[in-house]
Amino acid sequence: MSDNGSADVLVIGAGLAGLSAAVALSGAGADVALVERKPHVGGRAYSYEHPALEEVVDSQHVLLGCCTNLIDLCRLAGADRHIRWYDKITFLEPGRASGAARRSDIGASFLPAPGHSSWSFLRASMLSVADKASIALGLLEFLRGYPLSDEEPFSAWLKRTKQTDRAIRHFWEPVIVGTLNDTFDRCSTRYAGQVFHESFMKSAEGGRLGIPAQPLSEFYTAVAQLAEKQGTSLHLRTSIDRIESMPDGAWTATASDGSIYRAGSLVLALPFEQTARLVGTLPEESIQRQRILPAMDHFTHSPITTIHLWFDRVITELDHAALLDTRIQWMFNKSRIRRFEESAVAQPGQYLELVISASFAELHRTREEIVSAAVEELAGFFPVVREARILKSGVLKEARATFSVVPGLDRFRPAADGAGEGLYLAGDWTLTGWPSTMEGAVRSGRLAAEAVARGAGKQGRFLTPDLPATGLMRLLGC
Numbered sequence: 001m002s003d004n005g006s007a008d009v010l011v012i013g014a015g016l017a018g019l020s021a022a023v024a025l026s027g028a029g030a031d032v033a034l035v036e037r038k039p040h041v042g043g044r045a046y047s048y049e050h051p052a053l054e055e056v057v058d059s060q061h062v063l064l065g066c067c068t069n070l071i072d073l074c075r076l077a078g079a080d081r082h083i084r085w086y087d088k089i090t091f092l093e094p095g096r097a098s099g100a101a102r103r104s105d106i107g108a109s110f111l112p113a114p115g116h117s118s119w120s121f122l123r124a125s126m127l128s129v130a131d132k133a134s135i136a137l138g139l140l141e142f143l144r145g146y147p148l149s150d151e152e153p154f155s156a157w158l159k160r161t162k163q164t165d166r167a168i169r170h171f172w173e174p175v176i177v178g179t180l181n182d183t184f185d186r187c188s189t190r191y192a193g194q195v196f197h198e199s200f201m202k203s204a205e206g207g208r209l210g211i212p213a214q215p216l217s218e219f220y221t222a223v224a225q226l227a228e229k230q231g232t233s234l235h236l237r238t239s240i241d242r243i244e245s246m247p248d249g250a251w252t253a254t255a256s257d258g259s260i261y262r263a264g265s266l267v268l269a270l271p272f273e274q275t276a277r278l279v280g281t282l283p284e285e286s287i288q289r290q291r292i293l294p295a296m297d298h299f300t301h302s303p304i305t306t307i308h309l310w311f312d313r314v315i316t317e318l319d320h321a322a323l324l325d326t327r328i329q330w331m332f333n334k335s336r337i338r339r340f341e342e343s344a345v346a347q348p349g350q351y352l353e354l355v356i357s358a359s360f361a362e363l364h365r366t367r368e369e370i371v372s373a374a375v376e377e378l379a380g381f382f383p384v385v386r387e388a389r390i391l392k393s394g395v396l397k398e399a400r401a402t403f404s405v406v407p408g409l410d411r412f413r414p415a416a417d418g419a420g421e422g423l424y425l426a427g428d429w430t431l432t433g434w435p436s437t438m439e440g441a442v443r444s445g446r447l448a449a450e451a452v453a454r455g456a457g458k459q460g461r462f463l464t465p466d467l468p469a470t471g472l473m474r475l476l477g478c
């Protein structure tokens, strides 16, 4: 059994929540230890060398311009130069009778917010005039903001605002299922409204689409290096089995190899089920158990499945696209996205990644079934797929990709200092005001760092402000 000495703060979990807490606290001069059970940092935003494919794979993560805390963290670490930014999103409808796909591009123009996307929106062929009218009327509800209450399911909102069938399939669904990763009845209007207000209406910058061009573990290594440079001691391959509160107010955490970590404050930067497991090792009568465990039954996961295809030829010149009327909802052209990186090796052919959000059905399908259905659908957009040879393929099923922002969940999401007595909580599922995203995770880590500082009687402001409203949205006081 080894004793790792005592730190001011011990952070368990080196996903984005734990990394951002460690960077904030060590940057403010605290002595921080960060432990992670995997051999890499980044948590769910990870990449790895697939042994059978002999390729570095990840499930493509994207961010938006309104993710101010994530962007700030990447900038501090110097990782922001690996983000590719796009001002428009291409939507494709499958071609009829093996013809070419129909394309609509939605993005910012010279018009001031909230009308900056209206020029491209009015020209989009994927929607009829009636669809556009119902969307425009619906969006008016989010002009000044979004509901504070998260009780209403988005499915009820779509009905209440009389959205047309095609407006739902070609607009609300690709955006909301893509960002909140669940079905409409399991997403609250509050978070759907937030997506549209922050990214579609408040400013053109808020809606820019950012794609990390490096494999994710490489991308987030820079953040871990920043934490270490500031004095954080990082312990990989260290799985914590048990936590304990000491009579002097300090905390200890015992790893599966028996080693012990001590600190004045403990931050659990874990997914909700791992948090429940560790809080469950505290005595029955502890206030942390009583405050945290009853809420945990209200959290649920939603899966994401990604399909990775290496073709012997070029399939498309697009970097990415939203695919309409199919199970596969997004296409990322990894060959093109990664091509400017120093590590990029030019290869013949093309590597595409297809994403199925809220992929509950795919959890029960075989790899072969998923690949063959996806290739069939892809050929509906790019007929050249029918002649192309697939050199290799892979499927990543992430059953616990995100937690679902089911209606009414907010009252069960604990604040960073909700556990009490020197135990702090971080993780995308805590009370951040954001859904299950990298931005939510970074905010949670920074909120936990602020709570730790407050607990030590110090001032600490680590959150980055939201983007300001621009154009007419400023006049509306948004």
Ligand SMILES: Cc1cc2nc3c(=O)[nH]c(=O)nc-3n(C[C@H](O)[C@H](O)[C@H](O)COP(=O)(O)OP(=O)(O)OC[C@H]3O[C@@H](n4cnc5c(N)ncnc54)[C@H](O)[C@@H]3O)c2cc1C
Binding pocket: 012, 013, 014, 015, 016, 017, 018, 035, 036, 037, 038, 041, 042, 043, 044, 045, 059, 060, 061, 062, 063, 238, 239, 240, 241, 269, 270, 271, 274, 304, 398, 400, 401, 402, 426, 427, 428, 429, 436, 437, 438, 439, 440, 441
């Ligand atoms: C396939 C997929 C696609 C996604 N796409 C997007 C996207 O496009 N945009 C976006 O913003 N978000 C996306 N997300 C969500 C995003 O990845 C998460 O919201 C975010 O990474 C959560 O970070 P976290 O730090 O809260 O938790 P995690 O990333 O889960 O980090 C928790 C860490 O704790 C470690 N840990 C757990 N138990 C222990 C223990 N006992 N001891 C030590 N360490 C432990 C874990 O190994 C992990 O590293 C996606 C997620 C997935 C899976």
